[in-house]
Amino acid sequence: MATETEDYTQPVLPGRGGSDYERYLRTDELLELQKTPGERAHHDELLFQTVHQSSELWLKLAWNEVEEATKHLEAGEVAPALRLLRRANLCLQLIHGQLDMLEQMSPWEYTKWIRPVLGHGSGFDSPGFRELRRVAPALGQAFHKLRRDAGLSVADVYVKGREHEDLYQLAEHVIELDERLIVWRMRHYKVVARVIGDEVVGTQGTPVELLGGLIKQKLFPELWQARNELTELAKQEG
Numbered sequence: 622m623a624t625e626t627e628d629y630t631q632p633v634l635p636g637r638g639g640s641d642y643e644r645y646l647r648t649d650e651l652l653e654l655q656k657t658p659g660e661r662a663h664h665d666e667l668l669f670q671t672v673h674q675s676s677e678l679w680l681k682l683a684w685n686e687v688e689e690a691t692k693h694l695e696a697g698e699v700a701p702a703l704r705l706l707r708r709a710n711l712c713l714q715l716i717h718g719q720l721d722m723l724e725q726m727s728p729w730e731y732t733k734w735i736r737p738v739l740g741h742g743s744g745f746d747s748p749g750f751r752e753l754r755r756v757a758p759a760l761g762q763a764f765h766k767l768r769r770d771a772g773l774s775v776a777d778v779y780v781k782g783r784e785h786e787d788l789y790q791l792a793e794h795v796i797e798l799d800e801r802l803i804v805w806r807m808r809h810y811k812v813v814a815r816v817i818g819d820e821v822v823g824t825q826g827t828p829v830e831l832l833g834g835l836i837k838q839k840l841f842p843e844l845w846q847a848r849n850e851l852t853e854l855a856k857q858e859g
């Protein structure tokens with residue numbers, strides 16, 4: 622019986638695009654999400670949209686991984702949660718790196734041409750950031766339940782870290798998520814100051830100075846507080 626050879630040049634998936642690569646990744650739709658040269662108020666709008674849109678994708682991956690990691694923790698499974706939290710942390714590292722690209726824009730050209738076409742658009746309405754903040758508290762609760770079940774305070778997780786390696790690793794992955802978000806905010810603040818200044822108001826009327834204040838916000842303050850307790854404890858033990 623003759624075997625039929627597959628024609629690899631032809632797509633087999635449904636959807637738009639001439640190849641399965643384009644159909645699976647929906648590149649037609651994806652690449653239509655940026656303004657065309659004729660629609661742009663300034664050439665740098667492509668740079669600006671690329672950084673923001675790709676940041677939203679990484680943030681989407683980050684919060685989905687955090688949510689999934691939390692489900693694992695609720696089922697008492699620490700190892701798979703660590704695998705997913707590592708990814709979420711890497712997502713935040715990537716969006717941090719992407720901020721460099723925005724400093725390739727001229728402050729004058731951004732302010733003169735791009736800012737006026739943003740309407741009331743503000744990072745406060747970033748769905749990715751909003752979702753990350755939504756899923757974070759459950760992650761904290763899942764961690765606390767596990768360490769409480771083990772009869773440990775947050776400080777104990779560190780003092781007895783070698784006896785409770787999994788909880789110690791978990792605490793470190795969780796605080797890393799917080800730290801990466803804070804470091805992103807610090808970097809974002811500096812980018813904003815460099816591009817539009819630090820004594821002006823944003824597109825929703827928020828003073829840029831206020832962004833500097835947000836750097837102090839913590840998702841998991843008790844993990845930071847534990848450091849103070851450990852320093853005190855070590856001092857007492859001499």
Ligand code: HEM
Nearest residue numbers: 673676723743744745747750813816823824825826827835
């Ligand atoms: C030239 C580049 C940028 C400028 C000038 C800028 C400016 C601002 C300003 C002025 C605010 C304060 C709120 C407001 O009034 O709008 C803000 C907040 C914010 N922006 Fe940006 N931004 C830039 C790039 C980005 C990028 C690439 C992201 C990535 C998602 C981002 C996400 C956010 C978020 C999440 C907030 C809320 C702040 C927080 O919760 O800490 N921004 N931005």
